[in-house]
Amino acid sequence: MTPHPLPRDPLDLVLAWAEAGHAAALATVVATWGSSPRPPGSMMAIDATGRIEGSVSGGCVEASVVDAAETVMQGGAPEVLSYGVTSEQAWAVGLACGGELDILVESVGPEGTLDPALLRHAMALRRERRPALLATRLTDMRHILVERTAGGSMAAHGGADLPDHMLPALDMAFRGGRSMRHEAPDGEAWFLHLLTPPHRLLIVGAVHIAQVLAPMAAATGFAVTVIDPRTQLATPERFPGIPLVTEWPDEALAALNVDDHTAIVTLTHDAKLDDPTLRAALDSPAFYIGALGSRKTQTSRLGRLREAGYDDGRAARIHGPVGLAIGAIGAPEIALSILAEIVAVRRDAPLGRRPGWT
Amino acid sequence: MTPHPLPRDPLDLVLAWAEAGHAAALATVVATWGSSPRPPGSMMAIDATGRIEGSVSGGCVEASVVDAAETVMQGGAPEVLSYGVTSEQAWAVGLACGGELDILVESVGPEGTLDPALLRHAMALRRERRPALLATRLTDMRHILVERTAGGSMAAHGGADLPDHMLPALDMAFRGGRSMRHEAPDGEAWFLHLLTPPHRLLIVGAVHIAQVLAPMAAATGFAVTVIDPRTQLATPERFPGIPLVTEWPDEALAALNVDDHTAIVTLTHDAKLDDPTLRAALDSPAFYIGALGSRKTQTSRLGRLREAGYDDGRAARIHGPVGLAIGAIGAPEIALSILAEIVAVRRDAPLGRRPGWT
Numbered sequence: 118m119t120p121h122p123l124p125r126d127p128l129d130l131v132l133a134w135a136e137a138g139h140a141a142a143l144a145t146v147v148a149t150w151g152s153s154p155r156p157p158g159s160m161m162a163i164d165a166t167g168r169i170e171g172s173v174s175g176g177c178v179e180a181s182v183v184d185a186a187e188t189v190m191q192g193g194a195p196e197v198l199s200y201g202v203t204s205e206q207a208w209a210v211g212l213a214c215g216g217e218l219d220i221l222v223e224s225v226g227p228e229g230t231l232d233p234a235l236l237r238h239a240m241a242l243r244r245e246r247r248p249a250l251l252a253t254r255l256t257d258m259r260h261i262l263v264e265r266t267a268g269g270s271m272a273a274h275g276g277a278d279l280p281d282h283m284l285p286a287l288d289m290a291f292r293g294g295r296s297m298r299h300e301a302p303d304g305e306a307w308f309l310h311l312l313t314p315p316h317r318l319l320i321v322g323a324v325h326i327a328q329v330l331a332p333m334a335a336a337t338g339f340a341v342t343v344i345d346p347r348t349q350l351a352t353p354e355r356f357p358g359i360p361l362v363t364e365w366p367d368e369a370l371a372a373l374n375v376d377d378h379t380a381i382v383t384l385t386h387d388a389k390l391d392d393p394t395l396r397a398a399l400d401s402p403a404f405y406i407g408a409l410g411s412r413k414t415q416t417s418r419l420g421r422l423r424e425a426g427y428d429d430g431r432a433a434r435i436h437g438p439v440g441l442a443i444g445a446i447g448a449p450e451i452a453l454s455i456l457a458e459i460v461a462v463r464r465d466a467p468l469g470r471r472p473g474w475t
Numbered sequence: 476m477t478p479h480p481l482p483r484d485p486l487d488l489v490l491a492w493a494e495a496g497h498a499a500a501l502a503t504v505v506a507t508w509g510s511s512p513r514p515p516g517s518m519m520a521i522d523a524t525g526r527i528e529g530s531v532s533g534g535c536v537e538a539s540v541v542d543a544a545e546t547v548m549q550g551g552a553p554e555v556l557s558y559g560v561t562s563e564q565a566w567a568v569g570l571a572c573g574g575e576l577d578i579l580v581e582s583v584g585p586e587g588t589l590d591p592a593l594l595r596h597a598m599a600l601r602r603e604r605r606p607a608l609l610a611t612r613l614t615d616m617r618h619i620l621v622e623r624t625a626g627g628s629m630a631a632h633g634g635a636d637l638p639d640h641m642l643p644a645l646d647m648a649f650r651g652g653r654s655m656r657h658e659a660p661d662g663e664a665w666f667l668h669l670l671t672p673p674h675r676l677l678i679v680g681a682v683h684i685a686q687v688l689a690p691m692a693a694a695t696g697f698a699v700t701v702i703d704p705r706t707q708l709a710t711p712e713r714f715p716g717i718p719l720v721t722e723w724p725d726e727a728l729a730a731l732n733v734d735d736h737t738a739i740v741t742l743t744h745d746a747k748l749d750d751p752t753l754r755a756a757l758d759s760p761a762f763y764i765g766a767l768g769s770r771k772t773q774t775s776r777l778g779r780l781r782e783a784g785y786d787d788g789r790a791a792r793i794h795g796p797v798g799l800a801i802g803a804i805g806a807p808e809i810a811l812s813i814l815a816e817i818v819a820v821r822r823d824a825p826l827g828r829r830p831g832w833t
Binding site: 155156216293294295329332333336337338386441442443444445446447449450453454456457458460461463464465466467468469 | 513514574651652653687690691694695696744799800801802803804805807808811812814815816818819821822823824825826827
């Protein structure tokens, strides 16, 4: 099977640098107001030679953040930097970065506030695609690594106490898929930093719509894989840069360890491929299952699923006809409607909870 | 100002070939069922040397269509070809083209059924971005060129009669932006072929969201222009392949002749740029006006527009907060939500008629 490379991640890098004995610092956006270009949780890794990876503002304040990182790498205290960029200033420097943002800068290493052992543990959880979050108290940079178990409860790693006041906020962060600030009853501010890997989109059917959907979803931050045993269709020429799997969909899905950060959409119009895909998807915790096809196709699919032991209650997880009801015509608009629906479901937005065609 | 090139169009080409005295034929998808890869109205131009431009099925039936085109170019009668491709056949040839489609193939020229003079007239309307449609009776290939006037009424060119039964279907085709089949009360089938140019998206603000929105909209078939007087932002490096205009937005919009096939979205977060954009947009017949910004920003904008003489009724045309409510986080998802909303409005889908954040 084709490997599924992820882009180099600031967290992976900063850990690798620290483990190699280099001074390393991590900058993390912990709050934004107005039109800040990068959302909370955006990160930049910095080492003592000035190497950087990632971005906290798309170029607006990076130079100043690197200065601060050098200070913490030389033993300075970690700090939360606040930037307020008026649109006049932004105009003057030619950057579109009105708004305000707070950036936490801390050192990673035995002397730093971010312990490589904790980070290593966090990265292991992420590699296994287990939902994890790093909670940081912004007054003293105390870190708690939190895992959400399959049952939905929260577990703190390393024997740390998990304050009760944090539980609803943790649930909101995991459910909404967003890093966020949390104010404790004692007034102390925490930053809840989601460490989950990129959400995945598994597209079954290397068809025309997939040729538009795959790059569009990749541009939106999904790790995309296209699955189709028809090797004439699933070619690198038709899907440049997209990982391809040419096994049968049920085998492919089993090998890919579908989790609740995975969306599956089937576009083949062929029951020989769609049906095993849908059965495997319904057996999985995928957060989204979509199937291209008319209401008539959907009805006959439901019949076949029923015969295979999947009652209508279970099959109701399938979004079909697929995509938000934007009146899509043609492959690009259909791809757009599917991706918009997947994001709405991922973000727990009301549009994702409605059937598509009302 | 940067010119706005359109891709070579089969209609332009077939007319150029005919005017140069060459035999030329036009193939048009006039009906589809199931999973046909190209929608009705998709075209392919064919000349006697076998040159082709455009596509009617993404490669499934083109070879057979070219054969038929050669026959009509040699004086054969125009015909409507019907293709039914089972998914087994599609599988066998390695093409994803289950479904059925009907394709009209006719000759363009003095001897053909499609008169170059009529086509020239149609192209002139399209160049002026006036809404035009070619109605074709599929029994005898009689053509009527229809223009929708600014007032919304239908005018047939060249003194042709416009049958009353066609008016509701014409209205539906123009409003929905889709070519469609129309069944007359006498049972005769017509094909209503929209000839409008690509819808345009004018993005004001060469910011990060625009860098995602512009290529995404171009991939969805929009002719995109990015407008920003800040020449540090509006650069070809940041917007490869996208036409850029660095005049002030109100001047740029005036020069671009905004019509009712144009969407305008402002992303600058800067009243100096957003306000003149919104005033010019409200003075225009743009089918979509969107403005990035929070409810608070929106409220203060409405106040300034009111002072400038645009009451809340007129300002209600502005979609803001912009985009479908898919819970978008970060620039790519915001771009996706905006584009999905623009398509929903363009396609007259219910989602486009609701305010975004209910």
